[in-house]
Amino acid sequence: xxxxxxxxxxxxxxxxxxxxxxxxxxxxxxxxxxxxxxxxxxxxxxxxxxxxxxxxxxxxxxxxxxxxxxxxxxxxxxxxxxxxxxxxxxxxxxxxxxxxxxxxxxxxxxxxxxxxxxxxxxxxxxxxxxxxxxxxxxxxxxxxxxxxxxxxxxxxxxxxxxxxxxxxxxxxxxxxxxxxxxxxxxxxxxxxxxxxxxxxxxxxxxxxxxxxxxxxxxxxxxxxxxxxxxxxxxxxxxxxxxxxxxxxxxxxxxxxxxxxxxxxxxxxxxxxxxxxxxxxxxxxxxxxxxxxxxxxxxxxxxxxxxxxxxxxxxxxxxxxxxxxxxxxxxxxxxxxxxxxxxxxxxxxxxxxxxxxxxxxxx
Amino acid sequence: xxxxxxxxxxxxxxxxxxxxxxxxxxxxxxxxxxxxxxxxxxxxxxxxxxxxxxxxxxxxxxxxxxxxxxxxxxxxxxxxxxxxxxxxxxxxxxxxxxxxxxxxxxxxxxxxxxxxxxxxxxxxxxxxxxxxxxxxxxxxxxxxxxxxxxxxxxxxxxxxxxxxxxxxxxxxxxxxxxxxxxxxxxxxxxxxxxxxxxxxxxxxxxxxxxxxxxxxxxxxxxxxxxxxxxxxxxxxxxxxxxxxxxxxxxxxxxxxxxxxxxxxxxxxxxxxxxxxxxxxxxxxxxxxxxxxxxxxxxxxxxxxxxxxxxxxxxxxxxxxxxxxxxxxxxxxxxxxxxxxxxxxxxxxxxxxxxxxxxxxxx
Numbered sequence: 031x032x033x034x035x036x037x038x039x040x041x042x043x044x045x046x047x048x049x050x051x052x053x054x055x056x057x058x059x060x061x062x063x064x065x066x067x068x069x070x071x072x073x074x075x076x077x078x079x080x081x082x083x084x085x086x087x088x089x090x091x092x093x094x095x096x097x098x099x100x101x102x103x104x105x106x107x108x109x110x111x112x113x114x115x116x117x118x119x120x121x122x123x124x125x126x127x128x129x130x131x132x133x134x135x136x137x138x139x140x141x142x143x144x145x146x147x148x149x150x151x152x153x154x155x156x157x158x159x160x161x162x163x164x165x166x167x168x169x170x171x172x173x174x175x176x177x178x179x180x181x182x183x184x185x186x187x188x189x190x191x192x193x194x195x196x197x198x199x200x201x202x203x204x205x206x207x208x209x210x211x212x213x214x215x216x217x218x219x220x221x222x223x224x225x226x227x228x229x230x231x232x233x234x235x236x237x238x239x240x241x242x243x244x245x246x247x248x249x250x251x252x253x254x255x256x257x258x259x260x261x262x263x264x265x266x267x268x269x270x271x272x273x274x275x276x277x278x279x280x281x282x283x284x285x286x287x288x289x290x291x292x293x294x295x296x297x298x299x300x301x302x303x304x305x306x307x308x309x310x311x312x313x314x315x316x317x318x319x320x321x322x323x324x325x326x327x328x329x330x331x332x333x334x335x336x337x338x339x340x341x342x343x344x345x346x347x348x349x350x351x352x353x354x355x356x357x358x359x360x361x362x363x364x365x366x367x368x369x370x371x372x373x374x375x376x377x378x379x380x381x382x383x384x385x386x387x388x389x390x391x392x
Numbered sequence: 393x394x395x396x397x398x399x400x401x402x403x404x405x406x407x408x409x410x411x412x413x414x415x416x417x418x419x420x421x422x423x424x425x426x427x428x429x430x431x432x433x434x435x436x437x438x439x440x441x442x443x444x445x446x447x448x449x450x451x452x453x454x455x456x457x458x459x460x461x462x463x464x465x466x467x468x469x470x471x472x473x474x475x476x477x478x479x480x481x482x483x484x485x486x487x488x489x490x491x492x493x494x495x496x497x498x499x500x501x502x503x504x505x506x507x508x509x510x511x512x513x514x515x516x517x518x519x520x521x522x523x524x525x526x527x528x529x530x531x532x533x534x535x536x537x538x539x540x541x542x543x544x545x546x547x548x549x550x551x552x553x554x555x556x557x558x559x560x561x562x563x564x565x566x567x568x569x570x571x572x573x574x575x576x577x578x579x580x581x582x583x584x585x586x587x588x589x590x591x592x593x594x595x596x597x598x599x600x601x602x603x604x605x606x607x608x609x610x611x612x613x614x615x616x617x618x619x620x621x622x623x624x625x626x627x628x629x630x631x632x633x634x635x636x637x638x639x640x641x642x643x644x645x646x647x648x649x650x651x652x653x654x655x656x657x658x659x660x661x662x663x664x665x666x667x668x669x670x671x672x673x674x675x676x677x678x679x680x681x682x683x684x685x686x687x688x689x690x691x692x693x694x695x696x697x698x699x700x701x702x703x704x705x706x707x708x709x710x711x712x713x714x715x716x717x718x719x720x721x722x723x724x725x726x727x728x729x730x731x732x733x734x735x736x737x738x739x740x741x742x743x744x745x746x747x748x749x750x751x752x753x754x
Contacts, residue, residue: 062701062703062704062705063700063701194618225710227618228592228694228702228703229618230590230592230616230617230618231616233697233702233703236694236695236702236703236707237702237703240703240704240707241703241704244704244707249708250707250708251707251708251709251710252694252695252703252707252708252709252710253694253709253710253711254592254593254617254649254650254694254711255592255616255617255618255650256556256589256591256592256617256618256649256650256653257649257650257710257711257712257715258653259650259652259653259656259715260649260652260712260715260716261710263652263715263716287616287618287619287622288616288618288619288621290621290622290625291618291620291621291653291657294621294656294657294660295653295656295657298656298660332590332598332614332615332616333598333614335595335697335698336697336698336699336700336702337698337699337700338425338698338699339424339425340590340595340598340599340698341424341590341595341598341599341602341603341614342424342602342603342606343424345598345602345606345612345613345614346611346612346613346614347613347614347615348587348613348614348615348619348623349615349616349619350619350622353619353621353622353625354622354625
């Protein structure tokens with residue numbers, strides 16, 4: 031029995047509707063010092079929030095962007111139909127492009143836009159956008175729960191889980207992806223603990239993962255990214271679970287930088303390496319990881335970490351936001367539809383079936 | 393031809409005699425924001441400086457401690473012989489224990505104490521301590537140069553070298569250990585560049601390695617510790633060279649945490665992995681890496697990085713200062729006496745010959 035006493039966990043929500051109709055997000059850049067929520071009223075405000083990582087995590091930014099599109103559309107309700115459509119379409123394009131790596135962002139916006147019936151009035155279109163955004167949020171919550179329920183079977187009692195960055199509640203609309211099996215284990219009264227590398231440059235591991243797990247009563251230990259090998263070498267880890275920003279058709283996974291190192295180090299120590307992600311993260315249109323665009327971060331995150339000069343002021347910096355873990359290093363991918371084992375052709379199958387279903391919808 | 397234009401490099405000195413007889417160190421905790429030198433006058437001041445990492449790097453702390461012992465002894469010159477010997481011996485013990493992992497510290501203090509002839513006066517003992525400390529400094533400078541001259545043969549033209557932490561000039565009395573071959577290549581007008589992981593928690597890679605290389609005109613790129621695998625995956629590195637805090641008799645190497653990860657990741661990408669260290673770092677008395685004590689760092693370096701709350705205030709932290717890289721992952725060890733290839737029995741041989749020579753000294 032661990033700290034949650036086998037009670038349901040209710041981690042804080044990354045994104046939700048505000049009572050007055052705006053999009054309410056937890057500003058994750060301020061954690062753990064300050065817990066402040068913001069209510070956003072436009073696509074531009076959301077684009078800023080996504081770029082600044084106030085809201086982050088592939089599923090959460092998809093949800094947040096779809097919600098922001100609905101809120102943005104309200105502002106244009108009085109335009110003539112053509113101008114309204116153009117304004118919404120422009121906002122959709124800009125939201126889709128706010129970050130390049132996560133496929134969920136474009137997926138959610140595409141889905142929201144497809145929910146608008148041809149010939150609908152402005153008000154009908156706005157209602158459709160709101161309805162679809164709420165549906166994406168609800169489905170994401172259910173998806174997280176399902177990943178947790180499937181993934182918990184992979185955790186031995188007393189499981190010591192290593193993760194990277196934050197693929198927890200604060201990266202999704204529900205109880206997370208990588209952390210969902212951990213939360214379900216805790217709810218069921220199983221002993222479970224998490225080891226969270228801090229995840230430079232923005233420290234989502236120490237600032238966010240450790241914070242949300244502590245709030246939920248799950249034991250957590252923070253370490254530097256460079257201490258992961260020492261930890262694995264001391265046989266302190268039973269399994270690794272990470273999230274994903276995009277999964278190519280062959281099973282290659284783009285995720286927060288450092289994930290590829292974890293996969294190689296886990297392999298070297300015979301520790302299983304799992305990826306937990308919704309099927310919306312599967313990208314049948316990208317054959318291999320080589321085709322996934324990798325966003326580079328601002329060099330000053332390294333040169334001026336935390337407001338101080340932490341490197342020579344103009345030194346050259348290599349700071350990819352993500353890396354690509356080859357499918358060959360992945361033990362299994364935990365999705366809401368099942369646990370996929372290699373070869374990951376199944377992943378493509380799931381995605382293709384999704385696309386077909388969407389086309390068949392009336 | 394690179395930035396140094398083939399001219400001799402003269403990196404800043406980590407430790408030297410002050411004109412008025414104190415021990416002059418560069419306070420490395422303030423880099424790169426501020427370049428401030430401190431003059432220390434006692435063993436206690438030096439112990440504080442070593443613990444706070446104002447002076448750091450296995451060879452440099454050995455030199456600095458031996459110099460501080462000489463300076464401390466001066467303060468006790470007026471004591472009767474027995475009390476003088478006790479005071480010096482007490483200071484020697486405390487200096488030896490200032491940090492547990494690096495063997496050079498105990499080695500340098502032991503050597504300084506052995507330089508005092510039985511029956512010498514206080515003044516003669518003080519002179520012997522000064523002479524021996526200066527000799528350790530001079531030998532270290534020559535050792536660095538020799539490691540550079542031997543190691544440069546391992547660098548292809550245009551070499552892209554990955555290192556960890558700082559095993560450069562600021563870790564030694566000369567041009568460094570891991571960076572010595574880089575400086576010699578630059579002096580000879582060969583193209584060479586260094587990739588420096590920032591090395592959390594104290595950022596010696598971004599703050600110190602990048603700073604001293606920039607000052608010497610050698611191209612350098614900084615990256616987070618977690619980006620190393622992505623870098624290796626993109627074939628951007630020709631070889632890894634790191635320093636060592638202690639080398640066990642079987643060739644296992646204790647060095648700054650993250651080194652073991654670099655060794656495993658280098659192996660996974662078929663990149664050679666070299667350790668550069670003086671033979672004083674070889675510890676014949678420790679059969680394998682399992683016997684090397686690993687110092688744990690203050691958890692608040694992780695929880696309150698850079699003065700801000702970077703993790704929950706009381707979260708559990710795993711922060712070893714060092715890790716152990718098994719000999720099997722090491723391509724070669726570059727010492728001032730030659731490049732050792734596995735199996736590393738030779739390493740023990742060198743150390744044993746050292747001990748014998750010392751015993752034979754009149």
